Amino acid sequence: PPGAAPLCVACAVGPRILESLEMGTVMTIFHQKKSQRPERKTFQIRQDTRQIVWGRSPDKMEGEVDIREIRELRLGKGSRDFERYPEEARKLDSAHCFIVLYGLEFRLRTLSLAAYSEEEVNMWIAGLNWLMVDTQRAPAPQQIERWLRKQFEVMDRNHEGCITLKDVKALLPQINYRVPNMRFLKDKLQAKNELLYSNFAQLYRTLMFDAQRSVSLTLIQINVDRPELCQISLYDFQKFLQMDQRESWASDLSRVREFLMTYMREGPQPEPMLQLDEFLTFLFSKENTVADPRLSPVAPDDMKRPLSQYWISSSHNTYLTGDQFSSESSLEAYARCLRMGCRCIELDCWDGPDDLPIIYHGHTLTSKIKFLDVLHTIKEHAFVTSEYPVILSIEDHCSVVQQRNMATHFKKVFGELLLTKPVDNNADELPSPYQLRRKILIKHKKLVEGTLYEEVTSASYSENDISNSLRNGILYLEDPIDHTWTPHYFVLTSNKIYYSEETSRYQTADEEEEDMLKEECNNNEQHCAERWFHGKLGGGRDGRQVAEKLLQEYCEGGGKDGTFLVRESETFVGDYTLSFWRSGRVQHCRIHSRQESGSTRFYLTDNLVFDSLYHLICHYREVPLRCNEFEMRLENPVPQPNAHESREWYHSNLSRVQAEHMLMRVPRDGAFLVRKRSEHNSYAISFRAEGKIKHCRIQQDGRLFMLGGSAEFESLVDLVCYYEKHPLYRKMKLRYPINEDTLDRMGTVELDYGALYEARTPHFYVEANKMPTARCTVKALYDYRAQREDELCFPKQALILNVDKQEGGWWRGDYGGKKQLWFPANYVEEVSSSPTREMDENSPLGNLLKGFIDVPTCHVAVHKDGKNSRPFVFTIHSQHLSSHPVQSLDVAAESLEDLNCWVSKIREAAQNADARVSEEKQMERRKKIAVELSDLVVYCRPVPFNEDKIGTERACYRDMSSFPETKAEKFATRTRGKRFLQYNRRQLSRVYPRGQRLDSSNYDPLPMWLCGSQLVALNFQTPDKPMQLNQALFLLGGSSGFVPQPDIMRDDTFDPFDKDTLHVEPITLQLQVLGARHLPKNGRSIVCPFVEVEICGADYDGFKCKTDVVADNGLNPVWVQRQFVFDIHNPTFSFLRFTVFEEDMFSDPNFLAQATYPVRLLRTGYRSVPLKNSYSEELELASLLVHIEIYNAKVEDDENMYTSIERLRDRTSELSTRVSLLERSGSADLSYQQSVEELRATQDQLSELVEARNHR
Template sequence: KHFHLKSISFYPTSDEEMVMWVKGLTWLVSDTLRSPTPLQIERWLRKQFYAVDRSREDRISCKDLKSMLCQVNYRVPNMRFLREKLPDGELRNGDVSYSHFAQLYRSLMFDAQKSVSHTFICVLIERPEQKISLEDFQNFLIEHQKELWATDNNKVQEFMLHYLKDPLREIEQPYFHQDEFLTYLFSKENTIWDVQLDQVRPEDMNNPLSHYWISSSHNTYLTGDQFSSESSLEAYARCLRMGCRCIELDCWDGPDGMPVIYHGHTLTTKIKFNDVLSTIKEHAFVTSDYPIILSIEDHCSIVQQRNMATYFKKVFGEMLLTKAVDISADGLPSPNQLKRKILIKHKKLAEGSAYEEVSSSTPYSENDISNSIKNGILYLEDPINHEWYPHFFVLTSNKIYYSEETSSNQGNEDEEEHREPESLISLPKPVFTCVRCFVCSVLIWFTETTRSLKVTVCLCSPLRWKGDYGGKKQLWFPANYVEEISPTAAEPDRSQATENSPLGDLLRGSVDVSSCQIVVRPEGKGSRQFVFSLVPVASPRTGPVLDIAASSQEELKDWVMKIREVTMTSEAKLEEGKMMERRKKIALELSDLVIYCRPVPFDEDKIGTERACFRDMSSFPETKAEKYVNRIKGKKFLQYNRLQLSRIYPRGQRLDSSNYDPLPMWLCGSQLVALNFQTADKPMQMNQALFMLNGRSGYVLQPSIMRDDTFDPFDRHSLRGVEPITVCIEVLGARHLPKHGRGIVCPLIEIEVCGAEYDNAKQRTDSEADNGLNPTWPRKPFRFTVCNPSFAFLRFVVYEIDMFNDQNFLAQATFPISCLKTGYRSVPLKNSYSEDLELASLLVHMDIVRGRVSALGYHGREGSFEARYQSPLEDFRVSQETLLDHESRRLRRARVSADNRA
């Protein structure tokens, strides 16, 4: 799963020609998106057919047809199967025309899935001609789909005519054939999503900013990992076009008096500050008119800060907010009051102060790679084959950390992997150099001990176990050569070590350089010429000698010099240096641009008092935020967020740009929950789902219950006035599922409710063998009781089960549960980046019942482990715990009485 943005560049010869191209392409994109499903299917069929019929003779062989069906995820058992489906004339010729191919497709889809709609088609059709009339379709929309607009006969007629888009059937009484009706059920026109929510609700945009969830990005400029990926202007454009309203600028001193933006002290590339501002201006309000917050991570000198302030004013002009909207207000302004405005989030000078000193409550952190003294690629020798492999090294004030094996030429590898065939005209070019995705689920960790072998196994074979050895990962070894590592013994040490290192889960080992001697090897070692060693000072027996190779003499000298500086520096000087870094001078010109988003240290004692100022806000790494978004302090943190803004960002050890779970932060009212937009993972998919609301404006008004002082985010009993719901879902079928590899997929569907911890639950269907084009599942209801529906998401994930019984991700769809329609509905599927997959969809039947289902009448969720701990049985569990506690106290009193008698 690599992050790729591709572009094609045009060079028109005149302004008029450029305008024509832009208008034409814009119309083409818009028309394609608006086209009804039958036209999209027609386009897809022709694309598949003519990909084989390159000569445009309108004929393909039966052999090519069989191969094509395999390519679209459908297994053809044998040629006899095709003979039964095709007309005799086609078989005698040995070729298949496009018209017969299209008819074959419709026949395959209908024959495989006609049972899906059989139950209600029989009710709808009372005449022998087997057509679904306008009246039949209208009854279906009203009775099964509960569509209020369908009571108007003219609207139903207009809908059918637009959907069919057939000039020959533009009649007063349009109708569907059965296969057309079945296609409609799977179509985007029958989506489970309530399309009315695609529009912004202006009446919901008058609350203070602190009452909204605001779409926020972390290290917006990056296109991959946090230490070696490309920084790009297109990353800013993409985020803004996705509706993101809070973006980050990491500013460092650059040439010519102007800052550059990159992840400091890493191998990430640099982009110009003024280019970033121009990109922001161009794309700021294309998707949404509501305010943008620029989160400035400032590492610049006073001179360059002044230049930053000048460029903010010059580029943004009237867009830049330079004064308070209402000086007498006692809260933040609303999104409506700040329409098309850009706000600066940056430290602000205190009145009469020339500089701002960062409080000790925001400590200097060596765990952040941007605070490292030096980092880069060095080489370690494999003890087995004596080959040298690249690793990422990070030097801090007392230790040197190194990662698992990485790649020194990762860009070239990816370019080769994704290289387009030379026979094609290669117009689209990747904007970004492809970056390698580092696997976080590291199964083995080497410490600085003399132990040479640790392996992790899965007990899946009595003869061979899977394990790691040296540089070889997850291979099968004889069972008597594999040692099982106890999770209880190994995991705590591993977790603590990774938590305290700047490399996080990528950590392989570390060395305390203050207790080591640096020995340069002029003769080199093995195939490497530039080698130095870290030798323990006390005794070599206390730890192994670590031989490290550099790629050049200059690099070796630089590393040795930096390490020696660290070993010679006293603790007092280190502390003094940290204190100097805490003292941050701020240019007055830049400080004056900070109106509302003024970062200050978080002070829990100010919450709910007169000292709390709505202009102040605090930022938290996820690890610190977790101390507040819990049962103990969650209610207090929610109280803070009702008045002030808070920003949560990923911990520094997430070098692979993975994301944390945003749900607890959202539930406790945090507005700016910043995620890595370039990463295709579940947290980012949840983020995309939340900000589908309110017309994808980037602002979603938090539920009113969150502004109730009695509400506790982790106590369902505090949901006053919130009615629980029971959701019943049946998965009926799917169409056009994507492939995974070359084989035909065996899909299963996982259905998950995500939200407050008392609502979380997950269930799944069985897998369907060898069919990704038109699989079906037997009707089986999955029931979920949701206590807090205003903060719950319904998530569908399609997995493929391979020959080793492993599940592989194929597609997903995630929605806020309160915004879904009931009845027989299509679930349009998306890829891991939440981009639409062509024609891919599920067909489900969904029913939502208001109120709680009784425990005695509650069925269909026995297969879910989480379900046993979810309402409605939670009341019984609480009562049982109370009874046990009472019984325990009674027994203690009985023992005390017995002791007294003795």
């Protein structure tokens, strides 16, 4: 990183520096929260856990950062944290300040620090640089050791060096492991109640090995009673590497010995060996990864082709950190993309103050950043990760004056880095990345030679582009149920007002904090919602005895000192009593209250008074209670056992039918109630989501409430509070508690019978739904073979009709003469045919659209006195108002100025609608280009795409074209793909997301890459499958940001959509998923994981399989061995993708982790698949263990079978298309019946052949 000490220096001074950092230094921290002023803390490095930790003193830590999450170290005061307190920051010397950027998402967090001296800063930078590298390189046993130390220290808060059995029982569900009971742990630990670190580490090793020993025993043939005592000798390990893993280097025994000693981090010894559990750990380790590390680095010779023969990592709207309409524009987004290897970034330039542009998403609520600041950020970060060229894609909306200033500053800031003239004037093709090393290229419209400036025609005017709207922004709609006002995004065009579903207005960290402070303002009532507050125990009598009983029950089996509850005092009115557990018994302490200036104050001792009971307890959870006998911090609160009985959502005597009748009267997602069931210790939560009523059991087990099998809560109140903040079902959070009073207030008279439905899974309501439902058509993405008699069987590309989208990940439909059978929803995609869907795609809001209003027929009325607590309200009346039952819409603005502006713009648009529409139909935007800026454009000259020029002398290699995804999709097709590839062999093309993707989602990049498009621009801030595929593709280029396209793409006979034109050998990939370790947790439940394995690439290679679900185990699940077989025609352009899901209590799949690799990077044998999060950042210790075999699909023994399978697949596809067309036309003649019969017979033959091959 810039300003950091060279790594060799860090290594040389490592021990001395690390010793000083472990001792700690005092530095000033500038917090990420505005409410926290800068303060001095002691900062230390913990070597055993690889963390930076800090606190008021070395023994009281208040925060930590994992060194494995650090992405950048930066000198100076360049962070928002320093800007929050400018006066304090101004006093500091920049040389004394540095910033740690860390995190596992696109937006990194910052730790902004001011040291005592420059020497101290250099010491921290050098030490952290060394630690970052060493932490990443550490072998698996050492990484596990550090992780175990972290877990142990979290439990050992008082630094006593030991923990209790109860601590371990509480920890294991947090790391995704279900503990049946305390007896299970006692058996594992030979009844030890207190555990040292060594006992805890041994327990971990035992749990991991016991669950997965079957995997290693299958691999190493050992016939002994105690396999855990067996050892893998050096020679056994060498044999495994040679025979099973096919590692050529393992023929040299000395290299195997050296590898094993490095892996074990043991000193020189003649015969290193592995215990069986250590061997199993090796199998899951990164040292055994499925991706061949030798194939990733790019050699200089690979970088000497013309630019057009590479895929180039490209970003869209690089400046944004979130959505396209209200998120923050940030310099950090540029830094992050460039450091991720991105080589083409976008600058969206608009006229700004002082004759210099600003960068933001024009005419939206996205924040603005300065053009000049962006240039400096680009210069600083452009070549840190890769030395290869960076292309700046300029989206120019500026005046000629500001364009001239842009050109001046491009030259001034970038200097020699800026490419201003051709590399070779005589060349007839684009230069290579190697020739353009450390160069910045400008992509911008260029003038015809000899003109000073001219008007250049740009893309046709589109009303659906949000930057062409007359006005857009956040307005509020009133919720008809609870009468709160919720934010929605509105867009006014010349003929429609579009509005989105409820949105969350983007908030900066400061605004979020202000909202939190507002929520906390009612101090006097705040304690009532806390789990530690029990009110009047024993009805105000015998409270002391009840408290003691609760604490004794809670702390049974080794309670932690500091476990506590608070109750109302029985003796002193207005006071409270703190009851807590210490040294094996319950003690009580009075919390006094007194009046000061009309407010109640609370205290334990006179010299420390608090303005609320809540703040008093918060204080003593951070700072210990001190008295003559002891010093103790309040730790775990004892929850209230029956607090739910007084809540408005609880019903002690309500049947399921009665609950449904109540919920049918509130047609709003998020309406809910909790009811007692007739079974002992059983409850149910009944709620509405996606227009349906669902029920889910809650089982009480001792003092815990279990939802869906493994989500544990201390009380029903805890459960409801949790799901008010987190989704319970898909995106639905609990919102409207329902009882008779709320029904009188907000319920409808009419019952919504459509909310009752049939479902395949038994977790919620199962009575048949007689109401008609909307049906759709879907297309199969993959082959699916029925597992049960009530399931459909279909090939890829099949059209399934009359689809009823049921819950639980399974839908019903008609195909191949079979009616309303089940099939998995994730094997298909919906075929867009509905007018609503087209409306979504044609509106500026895309799939966020909730409704629209026709402007020509609307008029506006202002509410002078406001409405329902909102002062600035107006009503839009219209003859056509979609998605709304009435002909008017009440809308609230945030200010009078905002209201007036909206009202005048809507009235103006309604008056001028007809004239403006006809004017816009004829209008194309014309723009003047400054010659100074034009002169900086050398190779990336955007011109309108002209298909007639392809392959002719008029096709200039310096010209390029840009395509929105919708236009590119028309070229990346079976009929035009070959022509598009021909264009891309010589010229550059850039593809970018359509303007309606306001949520910053991404399109499928695979067809564009396959057709040779080099600059396939994606939203890097969005953690979705297209970005994960992008990260996988550029693994082939190391961190260079450039990947050479396969040689086959330069073959004139190659058609990207026709497998018969491939001149590469097809391969067959056989794979088994054996087990997993350390899967991430999703919410409160222990996960029930399954793995989806998919081949992504050309359409003819796409295929998907999945494992069974393992119940309640995310720490060390094992799958029943089942072989998946993939035939891959084009292995040079194929990806193997693993996605780990959890099946939730509603049988819906929820994403947990993923790993995506180019097929040509894969190694065979028993391999580890290190798992990543949705942002493609590695998850700590998370991995799959798989077995992979790859062989030529046409080997002699199998060639006939392979050919037969391919022939049957092609025939199945043809018949499927014919049957679907006949079904859609309603035909049921003899031809249809014959086609259906032949399709079934062909599918059966295909299945039998595939099955036979899989068992060979």
